[in-house]
Amino acid sequence: MLGKLIKHELNATGRIFLPLYFIILILSLVNRVLINISISTGPLNTLRGFMIAAYALSIVATLVVTFVIMIIRFYKNLMSDEGYLMFTLPIKSSQLISAKLITSLLWNIASILLVAGSLLIMLGTSNNMTILRDFIDFVARGLKASFGSNYVLLIIEFTIMMLVSLVQQILLIYVSIAVGHLFNGHKVLGSFISYIAISTIIQILVTLILLIWARIAGSSLAELEAIPQKVFPFSIIFALICNILFYFGTNYIFNRKLNLE
Amino acid sequence: MSVILDCRSLTKKFGSTTALSDVNLSLERGRIIGLLGPNGSGKTTFIKIINGLLVPDDGEIRIAGMEPGVESKKIISFLPEKTYLPDWMKVSEAISFFKDFYEDFEEKRAYDMLHRLNLDPTKRLKTLSKGTKEKVQLILVMSRRADLYCLDEPIGGVDPAARDYILNTIITNYDENATVILSTHLIADIENILDEVIFIKEGRLVLHEPVDEIREKKGKSIDSLFREVFKC
Incomplete structure (x- = not known):
């Protein structure tokens, strides 16, 4: 059933994302050609400026759309009239949340890859690729020099941390919308307030933990090794705990407190 | 006859208002039951609880x-x-959606009904009028081979001709083991198809009787009994 839900979710969101992705790929191809034409004046130059601006705009649009769609899909499909359809399907409400989460995660990653890919298409001349490779080498050497054998661990931890934080951002929105749903008559406002309140609480918690931790651990926390050995693992575990709370909090509200208008 | 729906002292409050109060009810299979009451009497709350959209x-x-x-x-x-x-x-696409999630959904029946009502399956729902959307929804819901149909105000938004067709659809599309609960305040229109009626008033069950008994014993139509019970 989860598979079917994800299929329908991709279907519902793909009709917005795919045309946008297509436009970006076309624009980056056009720009690749335009950038490599050596003309500095005349209408072609104006066109080039225009196309690059269009490209930049479409990149911004993709990132904004990815974020906005994530919110609107969850709200409209589950909390508005469409909720009557979704919550009477023979499906656990946790699967509704999981399907939305997995789909949002996929589109977020797809959008990031697409932006990176389109930049490569547009600027990926052999000259630029050498510069890019040199830069990556430079960063890798720097990391090796600073972290020694911990360097691979650091990269793995960093990747996991990015993923877990992305999930945290998505679930924070979901739980805020679910909590906002409990505010009768002011559900959207309630969602905003919940979002701000929950993020503030988390900020305060993190700050407190870090302060106490720094006091106990003393200067050892300021050393470079502390990053892969303490700071990153802590961030990952903290985010994981938040994710679990957000997920089950949303599910609890859906199961026990649902009250569609 | 086996029981399809059973409630014991079912109660639901919203803040200080009581939407359903101590409802005891047992419904059998193979009936068409009218759930009747004025606006705000608790009909929709009851139906939402049956469907798991509210927790009592x-x-x-x-x-x-x-x-x-x-x-x-x-x-x-x-x-x-x-x-x-x-x-x-x-x-x-709505038909495929139902087919994907409900094992008892019969695609062919849905397309047959669409065809008979001259509805074009390739149309987008946003291009349809409100009444037409309601017809599509009813077709989807009645194309399932369910044990219990819960229809909340199924005839409120459509014209009288379509109303007849829809009621006919309901009667001819459920099998003898299934029960249909119809909530409405348009009583005269559905009176003829009902086997039983339930009256709710301010969240309380005031009457649950077979239609024949009401007609024979009280010598009244459901419509006139309703007007009497719910007199303002």
């Missing part, structure tokens, strides 16, 4: 012996009073 504060409810949940949703076909289909979908 007190009492219990069993659908074919099960608490509301995944298993009960498999055997209930629910028509809410809302237009609940995503409006970007084509009618045919």
Whole structure:
């Protein structure tokens, strides 16, 4: 059933994302050609400026759309009239949340890859690729020099941390919308307030933990090794705990407190 | 006859207002039952609880012996009073959606009914009028082979000609083991098809009787009894 839900979710969101992705790929191809034409004046130059601006705009649009769609899909499909359809399907409400989460995660990653890919298409001349490779080498050497054998661990931890934080951002929105749903008559406002309140609480918690931790651990926390050995693992575990709370909090509200208008 | 729906002292409050109060009710299979009451009497609250969209504060409810949940949703076909289909979908996509999630959905029946009502399955829902959307929803809901159909105000928004067709659809599309609960305040229109009626008033069950008995014993139509019970 989860598979079917994800299929329908991709279907519902793909009709917005795919045309946008297509436009970006076309624009980056056009720009690749335009950038490599050596003309500095005349209408072609104006066109080039225009196309690059269009490209930049479409990149911004993709990132904004990815974020906005994530919110609107969850709200409209589950909390508005469409909720009557979704919550009477023979499906656990946790699967509704999981399907939305997995789909949002996929589109977020797809959008990031697409932006990176389109930049490569547009600027990926052999000259630029050498510069890019040199830069990556430079960063890798720097990391090796600073972290020694911990360097691979650091990269793995960093990747996991990015993923877990992305999930945290998505679930924070979901739980805020679910909590906002409990505010009768002011559900959207309630969602905003919940979002701000929950993020503030988390900020305060993190700050407190870090302060106490720094006091106990003393200067050892300021050393470079502390990053892969303490700071990153802590961030990952903290985010994981938040994710679990957000997920089950949303599910609890859906199961026990649902009250569609 | 086996019981399809059983409630014991079912109660639901919203803040200080009591939407349902101590409802005890047992419904059998193979009936068409009118759930009748004025606006705000608790009809929709009751139907939402049956469908797992609200959790009661007190009492219990069993659908074919099960608490509301995944298993009960498999055997209930629910028509809410809302237009609940995503409006970007084509009618045919809504049909595939139902086919994907409900094992008892019969695609052919849905297309036959669409055809008979001259509805084009390739149209997007957002291009259809409100009444037409309601017809599409009813077709989807009645194309399932469910044990319990919960229809909340199924005839409110459509013209009288379509109303007849819809009521006819309901009668001819459920089998003898299934029960239909119809909530409405347009009593005269549905009176002839009902086997039983339930009256709710201010969240309380005031009457649950077979229609024949009401006609014979009290010598009244449901419509006139309703006007009497709910006199303002």
